[in-house]
Amino acid sequence: ELIDKFDEIFKNLRGAGKLTEKNIKDALKEVRRALLEADVNYKVVRDFIKHAETEAVGERVLKSIEPGQQIVKIVHDELVRLLGEKMVPLAPIDKAPTVYVLCGLQGSGKTTLCGKLALQAKRKNKKPLLVAADIYRPAAIKQLMILGDSIGVEVFHLDNAKPPEICSQAKKYAEKNFIDLMICDTAGRLHIDDELMVELEEIKARVAPDELILVADAMTGQDAVNLAEKFHQRLGLTGVALSKLDGDARGGAAISIRAVTGCPIKLASIGEKLSDLEPFHPDRMASRILG
Amino acid sequence: IVTGRKLDDDLIDEIEESLLKADIGVAATDRIIERLRQLAKEAKATDSDTVFGILKDEIKKILESNRKSLMGNGIRPHIWLITGVNGTGKTTTVGKLAHYFKNNGKSVMIAACDTFRAAAVEQLAIWAERSGVVLVTAQSGADPASVAFDAASSAVSKGIDYLLIDTAGRLHTKANLMEELKKIRRVTEKVVPSNQIFSKLIIDGTTGQNALSQVKVFTDAVGCDGLIVTKLDGTARGGIVVAIAQELSVPVDFIGIGESIDDLEAFNADSFVEALFE
């Protein structure tokens, strides 16, 4: 726990000791360590500590009886600010249809999240349509069809067609069939795979999504900035979903992703069941990252 | 890293940055830099080229210290229990391993012990077909341990060299799922001696410090004889395996470098360390 490490640094202050800038620098070294252990990006940490230092050497901390607690509060509040402070909702389901497109690296949880979003829409009495636009992964279409079937949601799929065409046809189908929300599952891909990134650009151009969501694994390490930056540069993301938050990864990738894209993290996937979905809470995430 | 400079704070900072960026982690980075200072002093090295060479050798040493031979020694079957958290690439890696071993003249069988996730068996069946190996399955929702038992018994009676057991992704924080994994191993041990069963943990190459926790918990449950690090065809360096080698002494057996059946390479510490610093 960070506050315990601070006790060690500040214990000599009780009584005669006067809080010095050196004490604060030592405390911030511990903060730096904690953030790096939490997988926050190295550069983001460096900038964060610089910024925190100017605040922490201010009067409020220097004159405080509990400087350790003050510093934790400064750091925590700054993390919350970096994470966007408030919860941000998804684009409302008010078009005919509203379109969400999910993208991200391989295995991050996209297909499962599509199912979750469809269930969430159903529970709001909206009619969802799932679109199976991953034509590469073995049994990906089957996977989405099984998920759709489990919640009574239709899955659109098309043989002998490329993903942009599948999504485009799906939208025409959705318009004709009073679908409220169309959710496109796409294949996992590397941000450095130009061909597949172009495919996503084409999907976006064909369906004009109301949400273009990057699904990122909460246990992602330093690579989070690279992937988020590239996806955002090429596609213009509208939001981010963090998956597998039911594990014990500290989730520093959240800070890195938000810092490099400025995109709101809207969703927290917290399990394998289709009901395991929550809005993303910046304050809870900040506490988790600090450990 | 600029060449021709002295071993000074700037050089150390730059080295620290590349180690952290590679997901080596703050604790392992501190230890490596400490050791680097000592070795550089002993070698009276101050220019960045020599220091950098010492650094790479030290990391190679860490990575090679736990290596064991991979190919069977004539005893059969070797059973590889493929474990790992969700989405790391287990099923795909099983397909690649089957192909790899077949290319090395071994007979291979696969067991579909993910009886839980949507289309998991269908996905594995496609890989079994691509690699040309027999797949042992059961009904959806069946107890994975009973599939493992059947597959192990069949592997023994057929004189199979390698049985690869694909398991469902599971977070190490879920006690009931870790119990299920233990049961799979326990039941397999009724068929084949424990020293013929190898637990291989599949780690996603983009994973950060959480991989240490994964290794610890999976080791506690069913042992961890080797790692396979996937998705290293991306921009992640997979440096967490250096921390794992140092702290937990688990070696890397293979790396996954793509989504096709031959995108699997036996681990090579030299090329891995070079790639860490590219």
Ligand SMILES: Nc1nc2c(ncn2[C@@H]2O[C@H](COP(=O)(O)OP(=O)(O)OP(=O)(O)O)[C@@H](O)[C@H]2O)c(=O)[nH]1
């Ligand atoms: N514990 C946990 N598992 C999850 C979560 N989200 C997805 N999963 C699991 O993660 C694995 C990968 O999920 P998928 O939905 O197939 O991931 P994907 O991004 O579609 O994968 P690709 O299409 O191959 O890129 C599956 O085992 C899911 O059940 C989550 O929030 N928590």
Ligand SMILES: Nc1nc2c(ncn2[C@@H]2O[C@H](COP(=O)(O)OP(=O)(O)OP(=O)(O)O)[C@@H](O)[C@H]2O)c(=O)[nH]1
């Ligand atoms: N680029 C790349 N993708 C990979 C690699 N290995 C696996 N994948 C992809 O990662 C995704 C997940 O692979 P799976 O084999 O389904 O992973 P898993 O661990 O079996 O997933 P669960 O069973 O759901 O836990 C798929 O899209 C694979 O094609 C690799 O080495 N490189």
Ligand SMILES: [Mg+2]
């Ligand atoms: Mg998918």
Ligand SMILES: [Mg+2]
């Ligand atoms: Mg699998």
